[in-house]
Amino acid sequence: MRLSIFGSGYVGLVTGACMAEMGNHVVCIDIDEDKIARLNKGEVPIYEPGLDAYIERNAEAGRLEFTTDVQKGVDHGLFQFISVGTPPDEDGSADLKHVLAVARSIGEHMNEYRIVVDKSTVPVGTADKVKAEIQTCLDKRNKPVEFDVVSNPEFLKEGAAISDFMKPDRIIVGTDNPRTTELLRTLYEPFNRNHDRIISMDIRSAELTKYAANAMLATKISFMNELANIAERMGADIEHVRIGIGSDPRIGYQFIYPGAGYGGSCFPKDVRALAKSAANSGYSAALLDAVEDVNNRQKHRVFDKIKAHYNGNLKGKTIALWGLSFKPRTDDMREAPSRTLMGALWDAGAQVRAYDPEAMDETRRLYPDQSGLTLCNSANEALVGADALAIVTEWQEFRSPDFADLQETLADAVIFDGRNLYEPEMVEHFGLRYYAIGRGAETGVEPQNFGRRKTDR
């Protein structure tokens, strides 16, 4: 089948590469000329495990092309995917300017029947707006061409995007006629062989399903963070509580990890946008507002612990920071807790020595001339000359460090762990002071008297 995909970001590139992998002929269109030039040179502008191999293989086979030429894109595909960003507007609602710009591009260049497939995360009612935009352009051109608009939200997770797309849990198809449902079913047939994963529904319900899924996941995280903060004050250990409640199959173990707050390009903006849509329709979404509020506070927790440890005086302190991306296996730093932490540390007069396995280029791009930031080539290099270590992303390589070495290298022998990676007893055994999330007294876990503490010297 022939597909055109507008927007060559995380969703567009993964969709394009996976669709091409199944033998379809895909043209990816983007307005970012630099991005398209890089893709045409064989460079992949984002880090997503396995994506480069898929792109290389399918581009070489001639099934995957990249262009800025809108006419070529609209002429090519029976399916016209919209995979552009829907960033938050100033008031928190989803900004549809990119989605509607693509709708206009399609309406201005379309000469025969097209199915417009909305993969971007968009508020309920957007398909109607896309339809109206295309129709207006066709009317202006006096071109009576038929088209359909379908909602097909994407559920891939950055870091596991290829496997999520190739083996989806579900394929949501929101349509207003059986013809497009059948065409979408045919398109997704190769991803649907093991058992039927297609769930078809009306367009508005499909649009809301995506927000509902992200809001539910964000709620689970904020719930656990709220509990972690309560546990700290009560002298309980949230990790025991987590295991205790996860054993209930109605709750389950997934997505109940306390931490430094959720970030990324989806949860924060989608929770906000859903609350805003609700407010616009006359409903005050108290739970969603609380989920966001708890998360915003949680993103400051690691800093609060650092500040409390140093009695409010961070001037001249150097903090090694492990992890910059908003989660492991991606280089995406949109709304990452690392950014909140670094900003607060700089404001307090501290220096940061940062390391991330994949997000160094992105950090350089976001903070080109940031004083107080030293980018390091390895986790160990970040520790050199640092007083303390903070961890905000649970990359695998941070899970089992040499604690004796940490105790030796960190001037104040203290770790602030925003992801609960270690067993407190183990860390304390090496004479390190250990602050985690929701594990013990509010100010952190007091070390046992094994080993020497540098602060005691």
Ligand SMILES: NC(=O)c1ccc[n+]([C@@H]2O[C@H](COP(=O)([O-])OP(=O)(O)OC[C@H]3O[C@@H](n4cnc5c(N)ncnc54)[C@H](O)[C@@H]3O)[C@@H](O)[C@H]2O)c1
């Ligand atoms: N990133 C994720 O994990 C994820 C998962 C599911 C859904 N989504 C949703 O998918 C959408 C895209 O997200 P993303 O992370 O891929 O965004 P992104 O910012 O990585 O990529 C968007 C791309 O669209 C391009 N673009 C903007 N206007 C354009 C236009 N008029 N024509 C062609 N290209 C244009 C941009 O240049 C950019 O390359 C969003 O609505 C997001 O909420 C994202």
